[in-house]
Amino acid sequence: xxxxxxxxxxxxxxxxxxxxxxxxxxxxxxxATPIDPVEQSISAVTSFGNTAPDAIEQMRISLRELYGLxxxxxxxxxxxxxxxxxxxxxxxxxxxxxxxxTLIGRALPWTAGLLAVSTIVAxxxxxxLGGLAGYHRKSxxxxxxxxxxxxxxxxxxxxxxxxxxIVFGFLWxxxxxxxxxxxxxxxxxxxxxxxxxxxxxxLPALSxxxxxxGSWFLGMRALVSNVVTEDYVVYAELAGVSxxxxxxxxxxxxxxxxxxxxxxxxxxxxxxGAVITEKVFGYxxxxxxxxxxxxxxxxxLVLGVTxxxxxxxxxxxxxxxxxxxxxxxxxRFS
Amino acid sequence: MKTMQADRPDAAQPILAVxxxxxxxxxxxxxxxxxxxxVDGISFTVRRGEIYGLAGESSSGKTTLLxxxxxxVRPPLEVVGxxxxxxxxxxxxxxHRAPAAEVARxxxxxxxxxxxxxxxxxxxxxxxxxxxxxFAYPHIGVSRKQFEREVxxxxxxxxxxxxxLAAYPHELSGGMRQRATIALATICRPDVILADEPTxxxxxxxxxxxxxxxxxxxxxxxxxxxxxxHDLAVHAHLTDRLGIMYAGRLIEEAATAEIFRNPLxxxxxxxxxxxxxxxxxxxxxxxxxxxxxxADPPPGCRFHPRCPLAMDVCRxxxxxxxxxxxxxxxxxxxxxxxxxx
Amino acid sequence: xAAILRDLLRYHAEFRIGAGLIAVVLLLSVLAxxxxxxxxxxxxxxxxxxxxxxxxxxxTSRGQDVFWQLTFALRNTLLFxxxxxxxxxxxxxxxxxxxxxxxxWIDRALMSVNDTFIVIPLLPILVLFYFVMRDRMSWLLxxxxxxxxxxxxxxxxxxxxxxxxxAREFTQxxxxxxxxxxxxxxxxxxxxxxxxVFSTTMNNMVWSIGLEVTLAVLGFTDINTPTIGGxxxxxNQHTAMVAGVWWWIAFPTIAIIMTFVGLFLLAVSMNxxxxxxxxxxxxxxxx
Numbered sequence: 033x034x035x036x037x038x039x040x041x042x043x044x045x046x047x048x049x050x051x052x053x054x055x056x057x058x059x060x061x062x063x064a065t066p067i068d069p070v071e072q073s074i075s076a077v078t079s080f081g082n083t084a085p086d087a088i089e090q091m092r093i094s095l096r097e098l099y100g101l102x103x104x105x106x107x108x109x110x111x112x113x114x115x116x117x118x119x120x121x122x123x124x125x126x127x128x129x130x131x132x133x134t135l136i137g138r139a140l141p142w143t144a145g146l147l148a149v150s151t152i153v154a155x156x157x158x159x160x161l162g163g164l165a166g167y168h169r170k171s172x173x174x175x176x177x178x179x180x181x182x183x184x185x186x187x188x189x190x191x192x193x194x195x196x197x198i199v200f201g202f203l204w205x206x207x208x209x210x211x212x213x214x215x216x217x218x219x220x221x222x223x224x225x226x227x228x229x230x231x232x233x234x235l236p237a238l239s240x241x242x243x244x245x246g247s248w249f250l251g252m253r254a255l256v257s258n259v260v261t262e263d264y265v266v267y268a269e270l271a272g273v274s275x276x277x278x279x280x281x282x283x284x285x286x287x288x289x290x291x292x293x294x295x296x297x298x299x300x301x302x303x304x305g306a307v308i309t310e311k312v313f314g315y316x317x318x319x320x321x322x323x324x325x326x327x328x329x330x331x332x333l334v335l336g337v338t339x340x341x342x343x344x345x346x347x348x349x350x351x352x353x354x355x356x357x358x359x360x361x362x363x364r365f366s
Numbered sequence: 367m368k369t370m371q372a373d374r375p376d377a378a379q380p381i382l383a384v385x386x387x388x389x390x391x392x393x394x395x396x397x398x399x400x401x402x403x404x405v406d407g408i409s410f411t412v413r414r415g416e417i418y419g420l421a422g423e424s425s426s427g428k429t430t431l432l433x434x435x436x437x438x439v440r441p442p443l444e445v446v447g448x449x450x451x452x453x454x455x456x457x458x459x460x461x462h463r464a465p466a467a468e469v470a471r472x473x474x475x476x477x478x479x480x481x482x483x484x485x486x487x488x489x490x491x492x493x494x495x496x497x498x499x500x501f502a503y504p505h506i507g508v509s510r511k512q513f514e515r516e517v518x519x520x521x522x523x524x525x526x527x528x529x530x531l532a533a534y535p536h537e538l539s540g541g542m543r544q545r546a547t548i549a550l551a552t553i554c555r556p557d558v559i560l561a562d563e564p565t566x567x568x569x570x571x572x573x574x575x576x577x578x579x580x581x582x583x584x585x586x587x588x589x590x591x592x593x594x595x596h597d598l599a600v601h602a603h604l605t606d607r608l609g610i611m612y613a614g615r616l617i618e619e620a621a622t623a624e625i626f627r628n629p630l631x632x633x634x635x636x637x638x639x640x641x642x643x644x645x646x647x648x649x650x651x652x653x654x655x656x657x658x659x660x661a662d663p664p665p666g667c668r669f670h671p672r673c674p675l676a677m678d679v680c681r682x683x684x685x686x687x688x689x690x691x692x693x694x695x696x697x698x699x700x701x702x703x704x705x706x707x
Numbered sequence: 708x709a710a711i712l713r714d715l716l717r718y719h720a721e722f723r724i725g726a727g728l729i730a731v732v733l734l735l736s737v738l739a740x741x742x743x744x745x746x747x748x749x750x751x752x753x754x755x756x757x758x759x760x761x762x763x764x765x766x767t768s769r770g771q772d773v774f775w776q777l778t779f780a781l782r783n784t785l786l787f788x789x790x791x792x793x794x795x796x797x798x799x800x801x802x803x804x805x806x807x808x809x810x811x812w813i814d815r816a817l818m819s820v821n822d823t824f825i826v827i828p829l830l831p832i833l834v835l836f837y838f839v840m841r842d843r844m845s846w847l848l849x850x851x852x853x854x855x856x857x858x859x860x861x862x863x864x865x866x867x868x869x870x871x872x873x874a875r876e877f878t879q880x881x882x883x884x885x886x887x888x889x890x891x892x893x894x895x896x897x898x899x900x901x902x903x904v905f906s907t908t909m910n911n912m913v914w915s916i917g918l919e920v921t922l923a924v925l926g927f928t929d930i931n932t933p934t935i936g937g938x939x940x941x942x943n944q945h946t947a948m949v950a951g952v953w954w955w956i957a958f959p960t961i962a963i964i965m966t967f968v969g970l971f972l973l974a975v976s977m978n979x980x981x982x983x984x985x986x987x988x989x990x991x992x993x994x
Contacts, residue, residue: 090448238472262486263482263487264486266438267481268485268500270479271473271474271479271550272473272474277500281492281500282489284488285489285491285492286490286491288489302529360491361534362490362491362534363492
């Protein structure tokens with residue numbers, strides 16, 4: 033069991049390192065560039081209308097205070113970390129005076145739900161089909177699926193989301209194409225609300241799943257076609273173990289650990305799809321929040337979303353890392 | 367040990383007969399089409415209750431031959447011709463031609479396999495118990511509890527503790543893993559065991575122990591063994607009869623003692639003479655050249671480019687396996703000629 | 708190299724399709740040099756003309772010819788992908804070879820940082836970067852930033868090759884003949900990792916171009932330099948889909964899909980060729 037403890041400690045250290053480097057990147061970008069984010073924000077806000085000069089001056093002072101842009105670089109750095117650790121990003125400029133944390137808290141469940149469901153569905157479906165395709169290499173249907181996956185996998189999220197929007201929004205309008213739930217429903221746990229949420233999630237989730245399935249399919253197929261030549265698979269076949277059992281307990285079972293590692297690695301890119309998909313389908317998640325914050329020049333909100341996404345991804349990776357020994361007994365002892 | 371042969375019942379009856387077997391690796395990639403003739407026209411029989419050995423250097427086609435006999439034929443390997451007849455599977459000419467239900471019936475019940483380098487022969491992510499359940503439980507027809515008891519008794523024969531059942535392969539030493547695979551291969555008391563380099567990956571002391579166990583357990587369950595290894599010492603220790611392979615063909619076959627005493631084929635002679643002997647300090651001669659590329663083997667006898675006795679005919683024609691002395695077959699024009707003279 | 712390309716072209720259907728697609732894309736991007744209109748100019752042709760013999764791919768609501776605009780966009784997009792790939796290859800090579808060859812604590816430290824860069828979500832970071840830079844965000848600056856953040860995964864691949872090379876004989880003989888680490892890595896190891904560098908180049912381009920399109924569609928890049936994502940951004944700004952100016956979005960979309968599928972197929976066939984398991988060229992004996 034001591035092997036497992038050492039493994040967990042290593043993963044926790046890696047988790048800390050990801051957070052540390054990620055947040056430092058955010059710091060460097062906001063502090064080491066020649067542009068002053070406070071002046072950026074002010075010019076973005078004031079460009080929309082005529083704001084009184086003394087109001088601008090007041091805003092400038094409070095922003096400087098809020099983001100710790102005064103004082104020595106060392107002091108700035110400490111203030112920055114203090115704010116991050118307290119999850120205190122100040123009030124949002126675009127939705128003044130609602131705190132950034134509240135805005136993010138409101139949007140986070142939408143994104144977390146959408147991403148968790150679509151990632152898990154895509155991973156399971158892609159792994160299952162890809163595993164079958166790697167094992168039954170002569171099956172026509174699975175070969176065709178491979179070709180489709182190859183064509184689907186490199187398509188940018190934006191394009192696929194757009195195609196879905198056109199097909200289900202204009203050509204065959206059966207699904208809601210914008211929003212997280214119907215506008216007229218109160219956001220409480222009623223049957224109507226839940227149905228509406230699910231209906232609204234279909235298209236965003238589908239665009240994420242379609243591309244995800246393609247890449248997991250290809251990855252698993254490649255893994256499985258390597259595993260089938262391993263001695264233990266040949267040996268099980270020689271021992272007359274039934275083909276379905278060989279496939280499930282010998283082939284797939286051994287391809288799953290690296291496929292799970294692949295999932296952990298891919299989490300860093302999870303927002304690429306989310307931001308676009310949420311924007312295209314007007315989904316009220318953190319992706320939309322981030323984009324709107326940039327348009328509105330809301331510095332605190334952009335920084336907050338960036339930090340939360342770094343935190344979210346590192347937690348996701350950590351969870352997968354901690355689950356990994358369940359699939360692969362070898363790390364428990366090494 | 368070799369003298370026991372005569373007292374065995376059905377000693378002359380073959381349990382396995384291989385006739386003119388040909389199995390090639392056929393590949394076609396990036397326009398390069400090629401046949402690697404790993405098994406090229408091999409015939410021999412294994413009798414009930416005997417240990418038949420196959421020797422030859424690596425890449426002489428031994429493992430491919432064994433896999434073909436076991437029916438583990440998957441692309442790029444293809445059986446091009448010939449037959450494999452088991453006494454318990456009449457009428458099909460080999461596992462690769464039998465219907466799936468028949469193959470499933472005889473696997474492990476009648477025919478089992480011990481794999482080369484058993485490091486990787488066991489599923490790395492599952493406990494050893496599950497291998498016994500997957501491999502043997504369907505054939506034994508008792509309750510799970512009874513089955514577990516039988517497995518434990520059987521493990522004890524190989525001096526393995528019952529606790530290994532709960533272990534993962536990587537937790538066992540190489541010797542323990544190999545003994546566990548031997549236990550797996552013998553628990554159903556099969557008629558024929560195909561063993562591929564069962565001791566090669568082990569260190570010498572463990573090797574000796576495992577060899578003793580193979581021969582002991584074989585005697586106990588009365589199986590025939592087809593044993594493949596490049597290690598002639600193992601053959602001397604264990605096998606009743608011995609076939610020598612070179613470049614995908616069988617070139618000599620006789621009782622093991624006879625081969626060691628009176629090797630006839632020039633290649634066999636080279637193999638035997640290069641064995642170290644205590645007190646012998648004659649320098650060993652190496653054989654010039656290297657084994658042929660099986661994708662493009664030399665015509666005629668495949669040994670002729672390296673053979674000290676090569677004649678014209680060796681370059682043109684393939685020598686047949688002829689019985690030169692009682693129960694001693696050799697495929698060599700030079701040996702045949704001197705035997706006729 | 709020429710022989711490998713010939714073999715791949717002749718016998719590998721995926722490579723053929725991939726090479727064909729990329730050839731078309733390259734041809735289009737070369738045509739940019741012959742454009743009758745400067746790329747930045749607007750209202751040089753009548754706006755909103757559907758595809759016709761005069762304007763092959765139609766014209767935009769900003770009075771630009773979609774065909775010529777597309778050639779500029781493809782050229783810039785490909786240049787962007789190549790720049791990111793080139794710089795990140797250098798970083799990946801240095802980190803991968805050093806980490807694999809040196810081993811020990813250097814390896815552990817480099818790989819910890821490496822794994823961190825693999826999982827850090829880049830899109831929010833790039834958005835933050837754009838937020839700070841705004842109008843000073845240029846094409847080249849974005850390429851540099853993405854190269855500095857996008858080397859990690861490939862460094863791991865190169866490291867695994869380097870580890871297998873370390874045990875090989877020529878490394879040892881190089882070591883005994885007094886070569887320095889740099890000499891061993893550059894003269895002995897580099898040639899062996901080049902194939903994997905080539906195949907990761909394609910994947911890296913798919914990655915960086917995809918990310919650029921994502922950012923550009925949202926307007927988070929230098930939108931005045933025409934790129935594929937930039938074209939779609941402007942089309943969205945003028946609600947081209949709703950206005951029925953479908954050709955403004957359709958042709959860039961087709962072009963980018965061709966680029967992606969082409970690069971992806973090239974990467975797949977290269978991997979296929981490199982993979983010792985599937986390549987049976989050196990299949991001498993059998994045992």
